[in-house]
Amino acid sequence: MDLMGSSWRSEFFWLLVIAIAGLSVGKVTGFYFFSLFLCVVAYLIRHIYYINRIAQWLRNGGKIPQSSGIWDEIYYLIYRLRRRNKSRKKRLLAMLERFRTATAALPDATVVLGPGDEIDWFNEAAERLLGLRKGDIGQQIGNLLRNPKFGEFLGGSNYEATVNIPSPVLDKGQLEIRIVSYGGDLRLLIAQDVTRVRFMEKVRSDFVSNVSHELRTPLTVLRGYLETLGDAGDELPMHYQKIIRRMDEQTTRMQRLIDGLLSLTKLETGTLAPSKKVGSAMFVNSVCDEARLLTEGGQILNVYLESSADLLGAESELRSALSNLVLNALKYTQGNGIISVRWRDEAGGAVLEVEDNGPGIAAEHLPRLTERFYRAEPGKRDGNKGIGLGLAIVKHVMTRHEGELKVTSVLGVGSCFSCRFPEKRLLRMQS
Numbered sequence: 001m002d003l004m005g006s007s008w009r010s011e012f013f014w015l016l017v018i019a020i021a022g023l024s025v026g027k028v029t030g031f032y033f034f035s036l037f038l039c040v041v042a043y044l045i046r047h048i049y050y051i052n053r054i055a056q057w058l059r060n061g062g063k064i065p066q067s068s069g070i071w072d073e074i075y076y077l078i079y080r081l082r083r084r085n086k087s088r089k090k091r092l093l094a095m096l097e098r099f100r101t102a103t104a105a106l107p108d109a110t111v112v113l114g115p116g117d118e119i120d121w122f123n124e125a126a127e128r129l130l131g132l133r134k135g136d137i138g139q140q141i142g143n144l145l146r147n148p149k150f151g152e153f154l155g156g157s158n159y160e161a162t163v164n165i166p167s168p169v170l171d172k173g174q175l176e177i178r179i180v181s182y183g184g185d186l187r188l189l190i191a192q193d194v195t196r197v198r199f200m201e202k203v204r205s206d207f208v209s210n211v212s213h214e215l216r217t218p219l220t221v222l223r224g225y226l227e228t229l230g231d232a233g234d235e236l237p238m239h240y241q242k243i244i245r246r247m248d249e250q251t252t253r254m255q256r257l258i259d260g261l262l263s264l265t266k267l268e269t270g271t272l273a274p275s276k277k278v279g280s281a282m283f284v285n286s287v288c289d290e291a292r293l294l295t296e297g298g299q300i301l302n303v304y305l306e307s308s309a310d311l312l313g314a315e316s317e318l319r320s321a322l323s324n325l326v327l328n329a330l331k332y333t334q335g336n337g338i339i340s341v342r343w344r345d346e347a348g349g350a351v352l353e354v355e356d357n358g359p360g361i362a363a364e365h366l367p368r369l370t371e372r373f374y375r376a377e378p379g380k381r382d383g384n385k386g387i388g389l390g391l392a393i394v395k396h397v398m399t400r401h402e403g404e405l406k407v408t409s410v411l412g413v414g415s416c417f418s419c420r421f422p423e424k425r426l427l428r429m430q431s
């Protein structure tokens with residue numbers, strides 16, 4: 001403020017000096033107008049000189065030029081602005097450098113994609129996992145990562161999903177790729193090396209599958225002997241008959257466990273189910289007819305076929321899913337149970353629903369029902385007939401059919417299990 005005042009004062013002082021000088025020369029020579037004109041020209045030249053110096057200084061940098069009057073202040077203000085910008089630039093550069101070092105150290109490949117999917121920037125892990133090179137900047141990522149699954153994923157807009165593809169560089173490497181959208185039309189591609197995780201999953205799945213297969217043979221032998229003993233039931237003492245019945249129950253349970261585990265390992269491949277036509281009316285009716293033969297408690301099983309759409313999927317898997325739901329409904333409802341199996345259209349697809357008026361499931365169990373071996377109140381309702389694998393199988397079948405399983409339930413009122421299929425898994429008659 002002070003500087004501003006003094007520079008203006010000094011400027012006025014100079015103006016005054018020049019005006020007095022002009023007037024004095026005018027008085028001496030008698031050419032007032034001419035001498036004043038000369039003084040104004042001299043004043044103008046001074047300004048042009050300082051403007052020129054400022055231009056030179058801005059162009060070439062260097063020390064702040066010496067000046068006087070108002071130019072002193074202008075030079076100082078520009079100098080201060082430049083200094084501030086310089087330190088801001090320094091701070092930004094340091095921040096950028098820190099960010100670059102951090103992203104470079106990330107174990108996951110990170111690629112910044114422009115609006116046309118061209119590569120703007122990538123980190124070191126992207127070189128290692130995706131095989132990108134500095135010269136690839138500006139190239140379309142789809143041309144470098146040539147994989148149909150990835151191409152479809154990149155073209156789509158479902159960024160909550162991920163896609164698994166083999167690494168183009170690592171031998172037997174598996175990558176899980178996700179895309180994060182940010183800042184309008186910019187996208188970030190993140191690729192994680194999941195080779196080890198997939199390997200461990202395979203080891204676990206193979207182990208379960210092998211153990212189940214190995215257990216199958218001795219179990220079949222045991223069941224055979226038990227059957228023979230059971231046939232001779234009446235000839236055996238009561239005490240032994242009871243033991244044999246128990247053993248038969250337990251081996252049957254074990255057989256179901258093994259069958260369930262084997263079905264699960266088959267469904268866990270992480271691939272989609274084939275898209276073969278499955279006549280929905282026929283398959284729903286046939287599963288329900290089979291289930292009716294098993295009803296012991298006199299429950300009523302109604303079928304409502306409201307949609308004419310057929311399904312595109314694997315019939316054996318769909319059968320297994322529906323029969324698990326229907327058998328559960330029969331198992332958990334009592335004598336006056338009413339079960340409705342409904343096939344209906346819904347916005348964006350169709351739903352296969354199994355509803356019952358059974359005991360219902362408490363809200364706290366709902367999120368965990370599809371975990372393998374999870375049973376809500378085991379033994380209390382199902383007389384220990386349950387093994388906790390049925391809903392896990394249904395969930396896997398639905399995932400393989402790009403659909404989902406939703407469970408709603410009210411304690412004491414009943415439960416509803418809805419399998420939602422997307423439109424792409426339906427076959428509709430053209431009208």
Ligand code: ADP
Pocket residue numbers: 324328329332356358359360361369374375376377378385386387388389390391392415
């Ligand atoms: P389980 O062999 O025990 O039936 P599931 O995976 O099929 O295994 O079901 C998991 C749990 O969900 C069951 O233990 C049961 O508590 C509950 N459940 C499933 N279906 C029903 C139903 N229709 N009514 C009430 N509870 C159910």
